[in-house]
Amino acid sequence: MAIAYDPSSAQWSKRARTAGYYLVVALVMLPFLFVFYYMISTSLKQPLAITAPDFQWLFTPTLDNYREVFVANDFLTFTVNSMIVAVGSTAIGLFIGLPAAFVIARYRVPKLALVILSARVTPGITFLIPWFIIFSQLRLIDTYSALIFTHLLQNLPLMIFLMISFFEEIPDELIESAKVDGATTQRTFWSIVLPLAKGGIAASAILGFVFSWNHFMFSIVLSGNDTRTLPVAVFNFMSFGSINWGAITAAATIMSLPVILLTLTVQRHIVKGLAIGAVKG
Amino acid sequence: MTATEQQPRPGPLATNGGPQPARTRRRQVSELVDRHIVGVFMTPAVIFVVVMMIVPVAFTIWLSLHSWSGGANSTPTFIGLDNFAQVLTGDPRFWDALRRTFYFTILAVVVETFLGVAIAVLLNREFLGKGLLRTIFLFPMIATPVAIALVWRLMYEPSLGILNDILAAVGLPTSTWVADQSLVIPALALVDVWEWTPLITLITLAGLSALPADPFEAAAIDGAGRWQTLRHITLPMMRPVIVVAVAFRLIDALKTFDIIYVITQGGPGFASETLNLYVYTQSFQYQNLGYSASLLIVFFAIVVGSAVLLLRFRRAGE
Amino acid sequence: MSPPNPIRRHRPGVLSAVIVLLLVLTGCGGGESGLSGDTGQASEVTGEFDWKRFDGESLRLVFNQHPWQEAIEPLLPEFEELTGMTVEVESLPEEQFRQRVQVEMTGRSDSLDVFMANVQNEGAKFAANGWYTDLRPLAENPAVTATDYAFDDFSEGVIDGHTFAETLVGIPIQLETQMLFYRTDILQEAGVEVPRTFEELEQVAEAIDDPDGTRAFVSRGAGAAAVTQIATYLFNYGANWTEEGSDTAAFDSPEGVEAIDFYSRMISSYGPQGVVNMSWEEALPLFQQGQVAMYTDASTFMPNILEESTEQVSGNVGFAKMPAGPAGEFQTFNGWALGISPFSPKQNESWYFVQWATSPDVVARLTEEGIAGARESVEFGDAYPEDWVTAFTESLPEARPQLPKVGPVPEVRDAIGTSIVSAIQGEPVEPAVQESAEQFNSIVESAGGG
DSSP: OOOOOOGGGGTSOHHHHHHHHHHHHHHHHHHHHHHHHHHHHHHTSOHHHHHSSSOOSSOOOOSHHHHHHHHSSOHHHHHHHHHHHHHHHHHHHHHHHHHHHHHHHHHOOHHHHHHHHHHHHSOHHHHHHHHHHHHHHTTOTTOHHHHHHHHHHHHHHHHHHHHHHHHHHSOHHHHHHHHHTTOOHHHHIIIIIHHHTHHHHHHHHHHHHHHHHHOOHHHHHHOOTTTOOHHHHHHTTOOSSSOOHHHHHHHHHHHHHHHHHHHHHHHHHHHHHHHHHHHHO | OOTTOSSSSOOTTOOOSSOOHHHHHHHHHHHHHHHTHHHHHHHHHHHHHHHHHHHHHHHHHHHHTEEOOOOSSOOOEEOTTHHHHHHHHSOHHHHHHHHHHHHHHHHHHHHHHHHHHHHHHHHOSOOTTHHHHHHHHHHHHHSOHHHHHHHHHHHHOTTTOHHHHHHHHTTOOOOOGGGSTTTHHHHHHHHHHHHHHHHHHHHHHHHHHTSOSHHHHHHHHTTOOHHHHIIIIIHHHHHHHHHHHHHHHHHHHHTOOHHHHHHTTTOSTTTTOOHHHHHHHHHHTSOOHHHHHHHHHHHHHHHHHHHHHHHHHHHHHO | OOOOOHHHHHHHHHHHHHHHHHHHHHHHHHHOOTTSSSTHHHHHOOSSOOGGGGTTOEEEEEEESSHHHHHHGGGHHHHHHHHSOEEEEEEEOHHHHHHHHHHHHHTTOTTOOEEEEOIIIIIHHHHHTTOSOOOHHHHTOTTTSOGGGOGGGSOHHHHHHTEETTEEOOEEEEEEEEEEEEEHHHHHHHTOOOOOBHHHHHHHHHHHOOTTSOEEEEOOOSGGGGHHHHHHHHHHTTOOSBOTTSOSBOTTSHHHHHHHHHHHHHHHHSSOTTGGGOOHHHHHHHHHTTSEEEEEEEGGGHHHHHHHSOHHHHTTEEEEEOOBBTTBOOOEEEEEEEEEOTTOSOHHHHHHHHHHHTSHHHHHHHHHTTOOOSOTTOOOOTTSOHHHHHHHHHHSTTOEESSOOOSOHHHHHHHHHHHHHHHHTTOOHHHHHHHHHHHHHHHHHHHHHO
16 A cells, blocks of 8 residues: 655654644544534433523533433334344345355456446436335335335445455455366355455445435335334424424434444445445446 | 376365265256356346336336326326426426536535545545544444434524524624525535535545555655645546546435435425425325326436436546 | 356346236236225114224324324323224324325325325315215214214314315314414513504514514415415405416415515514424424514414413413405414225224214313314313404304315415515515416416326
8 A cells, every 4th residue: 555655744843743734634523523413412402401592512411302212202113123124125135236246246247237337326216106106006015025125226236336346356366276176156155255255245234234224215105104214203203393303313313323333343344345446446 | 296186186165075966966056057157146136126127117107108196096197298398398397406406416516526535635644543534434424314414404593503603603694594595505515515525535545545656756756846746646646536436426416315305305495406306296295196207207317317428428538 | 258148148038027017017007996995884884883893993093293183192092992992193293294194195005094184285186086085974874973973063164165076075173263373461561552454563563573582473484384374464465366266376466466575574574584494383482482472373273372382471472363454354264174094994993083083072172172173062161262262253254265276285385385485585576476376377287187
């Protein structure tokens, strides 16, 4: 990995530069971090602190909002629903996507890759309306299958593309020597390639999970009372009378937490995947 | 290795012993699968995508030639290309939505690109906490958009939100932000910028670190300043990477739904109604299913058309 | 090196499978009719009326978050005890509620039984789509209707307003007129009387407005939501939604433009910021918290104002009829009803709920809570502020519907709403209103086709 050469660092006073540099970096990070701070702090505030005319930097924290979110609403059910749909679409995505990504990477079948790419490019709503009508006729509205399959359609291309990059990293020689040993491509795939690409697989699985978890548009229409997922539930949270911002930010925090934590575990691979994807073009 | 040996030493996956009947059959199946490995491995994914894509697209095309309100009593009535005629000539709301879609997209993506690349260039050196930084940078992209949108909606609140507090604190006049017809699209674009600049930054950073060191050393020897290096070496070399990132981001931005729907639902009035939202409204609020199908096709054509154009542009640049 | 692509060979197979699938699905499309003999159930039930006939069944109710819904929810256990049925209630904010019902209707969901209906708004469209069960056969079947139901207690006019093409689409649960809510203490302090005309309204607003403190006036500004609210202003300036006897827009007349101009001037000059994003969910709390002194909206918010406001507000609030305009004084009304989904397999069970919720007993109790029921026999007890009762009972008899009587109401509401939003933001009113009228006409015209 080459480090970009910075010719002037030798000229300036290193110490002052470093301190100033860190300051600039901090300033850059500030807006991005601030929104999260705002979300979490509002969720811990009491109603009066939120509606006060000036922004309250200091306040007495309370867990009431979180309590309200869980107790007064079916939040656990919604979480479970989101979980089922996300895990379902990710699992199926891996199952049919990994083999596909592998052959695309190995055998260079760009035309089919294009088909899959077009699914990525197409606006979701193009699928939503016909699927909504068709699912209604088939009485599949408010079922997990409808949600899983539609989420899968959006996830699959993403996962496949990420995996192609990782699979391409595996040296051909490794696969060839296994072949010479008499193994079928299949066996090679299962026993050699997959373990080697573990990190990438984890990354695409988690990204797949994240995008399904976060998905909103399909869920508004296709989910119903039984299968409502978190984003829809939280959006419906705006209660009558006055908008309960404390509860909403609490719900927003709870909703975002799992995906952020999950991403942390594989962030190295995600970034790497982005890198490979970028350089490859 | 002697001439009599048929194979090199057995590898980890070599089968041993002589052929036995069951093994032969299994082996034959295995080999059959292997010969068609591409087919076997690809088929499920391709079938899934084809079915899930072709069926809705075909249905949409069919529906766009009909008029149907989705009612229980009504059946679709064939009206040929009337819907399309209406979209292109009789629907000012469509053209407005189109205009807004491009306004939002171009504004957001241009700002994201400039900021993203600038930040990447800034961060492109080894320093303490760089890994942590990269991790934090993932958060805006990963956090649930609905959650982000709700928080921004609060931030934009004229009386409760912090943005007006900040403006007031520095003595600037407050704004109604998303309640202001002329400000709403830039305000929404700001949310998008917040969310996706990190993506551009991360991709650019990755690209930067993959650059070879030679050109830079040569430039240093020639006495080039930082600014010159940046303009004449770094950026041109980064062009392919940045273009790809921008292309993907552009396509996605055209389809933005969550933040607009959650924050303004297309309001005030129609001021933030992009094409995506307009189609949604026509389908699920007005129940004009045939008409919305024709809108969908037009929207689809625009997005795919933009994608193709970008691909051409990228290829031209190489 | 790469093996021949087997997919190519299989393509025709895949494609034909897809085509067959498509044909099968679209073939299924038109055939299924929603009213598949569901209402036939009603006549199948005979015998004595028994509240517990459907013991053990369950119902799913979808409600709009509304004072009526708030009032009825604590009473639901009584229904469950009376009939032995269980009810599952889903109550959503108005915007999401409307969409939810539409989506479920389009999807022919069989899990939706009873829902709140705003007939002035979506009645025509829903009825045309066959999305209401005809309630008349149910109400007239003594096997499923209690003897003391007193169906005649609903005035003919009200029942007519809920009938489309011979179908009684819903039983009204509440009626509301538009009212002026005001702070008696603030008006008194400024030495002004309650405005009886629009001119006075503006004068009073001018006198009491405090840009740094309590603003003078608020009303809905959020486009479509505001359309019901400007009706009174339109009528009192002498304008109409549509021409007499036709569906052509008439609100772009000079009087209509004046009315819309006045409305938007009032709320932009004397009201809080961000009003273009306000429906009642945002405006009501402002009044309740004492941030505005006058507010025009539905009479049905009276209990919320009395019970949920700060002490200073609830102790000093007055209710009045909408002020008169240059063309006279017209009052407007709206209301919600309960409808039964034709796709529900539980028609009779659903009717049990509807009749219970609109029964004389329950209506009387809800009226005590401040929800003005639609029965003629409704009496307002002592808990009601006198000025509210006066305003309400005087407004109702001659009141006109708030919304235009056309098919695609939600769509025209959006079209009309844009002119309100533009006007509030200071753009020229006349061209905006004319454009809205043009859109109105084109929407109504194309809707006529199907």
